[in-house]
Amino acid sequence: MIATVQAALTDDDLVHLRRAMVERVVVSRSLGVIIDVTAMDIMDSFASRTLREVAQMIRLRGAETVIVGIQPEVAFAMVQLGITLEGVVTALDLEEGLEYLNQKFKSNG
Amino acid sequence: MAKEIGRMERSGVRQQPTLTMSSIEGTASLLRELVSHLRQNRTQLREEWARRITEAQLLTAMSKEEIFAEATAVYDQYVEALETGTFEALQAYARSLSERIIPRGVETHEVVGIVLLLRDVLARSLFAKYQADFRKLDRILDAYEPAANRIANTVAVGFVQERERVIRQQQEAIRELSTPVLQVRERLLILPIIGVIDPQRARQLTEQLLRAIRTNRAKVVVIDITGVAAMDATVANHLVQTVEASRLLGATVIVTGLSPEIAQTLVTIGVDLGKMNTVGDLQGGIEQAERLLGYKVVPLSAAAASA
Numbered sequence: 001m002i003a004t005v006q007a008a009l010t011d012d013d014l015v016h017l018r019r020a021m022v023e024r025v026v027v028s029r030s031l032g033v034i035i036d037v038t039a040m041d042i043m044d045s046f047a048s049r050t051l052r053e054v055a056q057m058i059r060l061r062g063a064e065t066v067i068v069g070i071q072p073e074v075a076f077a078m079v080q081l082g083i084t085l086e087g088v089v090t091a092l093d094l095e096e097g098l099e100y101l102n103q104k105f106k107s108n109g
Numbered sequence: 110m111a112k113e114i115g116r117m118e119r120s121g122v123r124q125q126p127t128l129t130m131s132s133i134e135g136t137a138s139l140l141r142e143l144v145s146h147l148r149q150n151r152t153q154l155r156e157e158w159a160r161r162i163t164e165a166q167l168l169t170a171m172s173k174e175e176i177f178a179e180a181t182a183v184y185d186q187y188v189e190a191l192e193t194g195t196f197e198a199l200q201a202y203a204r205s206l207s208e209r210i211i212p213r214g215v216e217t218h219e220v221v222g223i224v225l226l227l228r229d230v231l232a233r234s235l236f237a238k239y240q241a242d243f244r245k246l247d248r249i250l251d252a253y254e255p256a257a258n259r260i261a262n263t264v265a266v267g268f269v270q271e272r273e274r275v276i277r278q279q280q281e282a283i284r285e286l287s288t289p290v291l292q293v294r295e296r297l298l299i300l301p302i303i304g305v306i307d308p309q310r311a312r313q314l315t316e317q318l319l320r321a322i323r324t325n326r327a328k329v330v331v332i333d334i335t336g337v338a339a340m341d342a343t344v345a346n347h348l349v350q351t352v353e354a355s356r357l358l359g360a361t362v363i364v365t366g367l368s369p370e371i372a373q374t375l376v377t378i379g380v381d382l383g384k385m386n387t388v389g390d391l392q393g394g395i396e397q398a399e400r401l402l403g404y405k406v407v408p409l410s411a412a413a414a415s416a
Contacts, residue, residue: 070357072323072354075319075354075355076319076351078357079350091359092326092359093326
């Protein structure tokens, strides 16, 4: 399952995204979820906390999450705010994220 | 600063009760008289000045002939500035002089020193000339002092400005030289850092690294800080942030060559070492990076044997 975030999201959008994704993951029997945030040029603390929560909830629902496409400027702004998305796998772009998940599934058999 | 002093000078003159409109006219004619005196005694005063410069052991980086040549030029500019009351030519000359002598290690105090010496030499010659007529001397000095001070100011400020320009230029050059992000293998970048890191440079390093990770699609980055003797807590924190930001871009960072002092700093600020991937030296760092990328470096003979 791939979720692409189109642009800056409001807090409401984020909450909606979180619920939708966590519901979908089991319905679609996904093993891996990629959240593409390439289009997001701002990532505040609420957004990154929500993303981390999504990742943790998805893991509880039995799938793996990769966040891809964080912009360099956004990444540095995030760490300066002390947001490091700990425990969440990140990758450069969609391709990388897919490759990571493929390898993960291969090694799991 | 120069303007400030210049203004104070002029307002100081204005406060003197003897100076009315007519005496300003008088100042002009006195300056003319002064200038013609200085022109007449050019050779002698110039030599006296050059002698005093050597005596005071200023401009030791320059030869006697050079000092004399520059002294002549400065003298003429000085007299001209006194005559015309405009300082642009002098300013331009001061700038070009500074350009020539700064690379030779001439210090600010020397430049200020020689201009003050000239001021002194000329003032003494005025004393000698007008010693019989005290009132006249007084008025001559009224005309001479503000102009001379302004000249000294102009030259000194010109010198300092030129120096600052050179320093800025060099800082710029160092900054450009100092942040190479190199690709040594497909998806492996090396960032060797040498020298002192200040917060501004640290920020620039981070920006360049993050951008390079994106454009080269790097998976592993080796930051080598063998050439960095020490860093303060701010910069160390910045380094840790860089590592974390790189991870958000999907790249693993290996830091190599930490000096004992930097290790101490990192421990003191309480860095979570679990997040930092550190290896003793650059070679080890590259080896580990190759392992992470799935490379295995073997001698050609061994490769041939196994094949």
